[in-house]
Amino acid sequence: MTFRMPAEWAPHERTWMAWPGPNVTFPNDEELAESRAAWAAVARAVRGFEPVTMVVGPGQSDGARALLGPDIDLVERELDDAWMRDIGPTFVTDEEGRLAAVDWVFNGWGAQEWASWEHDAKIARHVADLAGVAVHSSPLVNEGGGIHVDGEGTVLLTDTVQLGPERNPGMTRQEVEAEIHARLGTTKAIWLPRGLTADYPPHGYGTLGHVDIVAAFAAPGVVVAHTQPDPAHPDHERCKANVALLRTQTDAKGRLLKVVEIPAPTVLTEGGADGDESGQWVDYSYINHYLCNGGVVLCAFGDPRDEEAAEIFRGLFPDRTVTLVDARTIFAGGGGIHCVTQQQPAVRG
Template identity: 75%
Template sequence: MSSFHMPPEWAPHERTWMAWPSPNPTFTNDAELAEAREAWASVARAVRGFEPVTVVVGTGQTDSARALLGDDIDLVERDLDDAWMRDIGPTFVVGDDGELAAVDWTFNGWGAQDWAVWEHDSKIARHIADLAGVPVHSTSLVNEGGGIHVDGEGTVLLTETVQLDPDRNPGLTKAEVEQEIHARLGTTKAIWLPRGLAGDYGTYGTRGHVDIVAAFAAPGVVLVHSQQDSAHPDHELSLQLIAQLKGETDAKGRPLEVVEVPAPTVLKDDEGWVDYSYINHYLCNDGVVLCSFDDPNDEVAAGIFRGLFPDRTVQLVDARTIFAGGGGIHCITQQQPKITSAH
């Protein structure tokens, strides 16, 4: 078997996979579900402006989904529990011979949380691998796509409260987690962040996914959430993470260049402290789909991303409804890499 690696998100995509919100504990009533569907559709249409999109919809929901998504997005019916494709979908990897494969992490509802249901979602990665016509690499490691971020050159970002969560991987050591992560992703160095944003430990949180805190923008360049208001509990964490990452090197021994992305100015919503973050963006072919929050810092963040990705169009999409459900734009998208003839 050839060795496989996960390409970085900025590498060319064949398509984006998403999942359609179904009635479930995350969306507690019809109004919330309708709002969620509008928000997911806005993201799907934004991504479709750059590359093909396939949305997995619950059985019997194609017609209602089509009405919001339009005709140029592919729909496929499978039984679903929730709608966070980054976490329930496969992580696509590419072999040395150019072969595409799908890593099927074990999914258990973000650490068997008492509100979560995952009977159907735990099978979605296999369904998508089947639809994409690629082999499955299964692993018993409990992990989600939002819990990892790679630079494509051997480095992976992880969070201690996710992969080492006793409700995810009881008894596993850092070394054991790293061994399995590296085997599946083709990485050689893990950078462990101690935890995620405060709001991510609330009712519908993931307990610290890295993709809302830090993300690679290029080899050797990492974006970090910077909560600049000292009243917010993430202020101290931001300072710690920025200091940590400035002291890190990547798999190739390069010191990391840290790009601080200011958090939105809003600190609270009806539920308490928000974890609104621009880090939870999605890179697609020639585009950046960026969370917006009707906030003065939306344009500040957009300017940072335009500077980092001058050849891509930055498109802002209101993500407040998605964050109310426990995630952002990155959390509801999953890229399938394009296999190029260069392999």
Template identity: 75%
Template sequence: MPPEWAPHERTWMAWPSPNPTFSTPHELAEARRAWGTVVRAVARFEPVTLVVAPGDADSARESVGDGVELVERELDDAWMRDIGPTFVTDGTGALAAVDWTFNGWGAQDWARWEHDAKIARHVADLAGTPVYSTSLVNEGGAIHVDGEGTVLLTDTVQLGQGRNPGRTRAEVEAEIHAHLGTEKAVWLPYGLAADYGRYGTQGHVDLVAAFARPGVVMVHAQPDPAHPDHERCKTIAAVLRTATDARGRRLEVVEIPAPTVLSIDDEWVDYSYLNHYLCNDGVVLCAFDDPRDEEAAALFRELFPERTVTLVDARTIFAAGGGIHCITQQQPKV
């Protein structure tokens, strides 16, 4: 699997349609407004193909304009990072797609996945790539690679009872490595606290850690001891600081402070700048109308000096259970 900073052919996204996540007309309209903003931000840097449910093309076109390709397929939800394929390459110009087993983030009682479980294969077919399927339950937001053999995972996702009951750590690693071409897994004990709520993923790594380049990993930091992620983030950072990658390097850890807001309506938030998206020459970065938005943008400009950083309000997306990285999926250029 190429790292996310490698050149892209395009980005794949999915358009929100009525479902338990967007259960009222107002919530759906707000979601479409937020998704549309991300589509337009990414389309400044590279082509975007948007999967829409039958009958939803007009609403999508009105929001994203004429420069985005639309394709109709049945959908349950709109989290393309998780329902779409993970693209891989053999390094000589051949592209393929991994079709993980998708079961609604651990067969959660509110989730529907009859159609979403087929989206990875639909997208791979549209991209003209062969598909490698696996019985391992996994999502794209639950993995992050450095492009040199290292993958980040979390205990509560790949080893969770709702996804892969009975599988050992060694069995999960073997399946992950076989499909991604990785050699070394760095396991984090958990994700952010709020990610274990009703619409959470039970610990996706793309809220807590991401490689900036080989040997350098960004990690979510919660400076306020009042938030349960304060101690969680210290533990995660410590795990990463003592870890080595597939090349034997000790990882350099760069902490990215969380926004200042701690809770909304008496519930902890998992707002995270780590849930960003790298596209060709750009970084689409979550914003939260928060004093730390510009601080995070400055850190990302230092880490990615050749890319344009674009801040996009992600609060509506987070209210539905994810962020900008969760709704995008890169197709590498080969």
């Protein structure tokens, strides 16, 4: 029986999220409060289009309810962190319209020294149980932010995630592709060399190169790609190379990819003046958006390019409402709107 991962623009049953709790990512009460407000803003935006279930740590439901409102479902489970895209299951469907869940091995984004994952490694199974679906266990160390599919056989990957020694030491590209294809129902993998500069040490809480901040499918044969117009940023040349590579690629159906460039926000660093070594390079990206039923929830950064990006997405998704949500606090924790959400596809019956 063949299962495949539907494209994100396919209809959803609901969205799953995880609530920020006290941990190294949110190291003090002020940052935790700011993060909870940011996660709540995303949840509220998504709830305008489809149901949302928030997994919260034991004893945290009352505080979450106060920020989320009455119409978001809450369930309590032990959590280490709050990135449901990565710790949750990857939902797949078969030809009969039945739903299942892939449980990848989660090891704290490559066993990074700041990460804890005792509880998060079990969240995919908890969510699958709550959804009432069978679990397909994979031996591959992988996260939901490390893959992006078109629903027609093509998957985007990065070398530094699936092939990095921190996750799958000793595995070849062919072995990784075989496992990815077996779990997602894909037949063609398109590999990018790496992610954005700030996604690697020593720049904070990175993933070591997730693709969902670099490139994403917007339709069969169409990819949106992050570009950095400012040559002062180290991602300037890297993004040019990614775009050039993507434009040479065909998908599983043999279509030459159409690449839509999405310029990065104008800000280059945080914690110092742009280009100043006292600041940290940022990886602010509009690529890390989330598609939900009838909507696009798009990262905003209080930046002049926010509306420019929104207009591009309105052109790509004319039948969806684009909602901008300030994502700066989420990016400070190491991810974006796509990173904190995980879709459960709608199935027949």
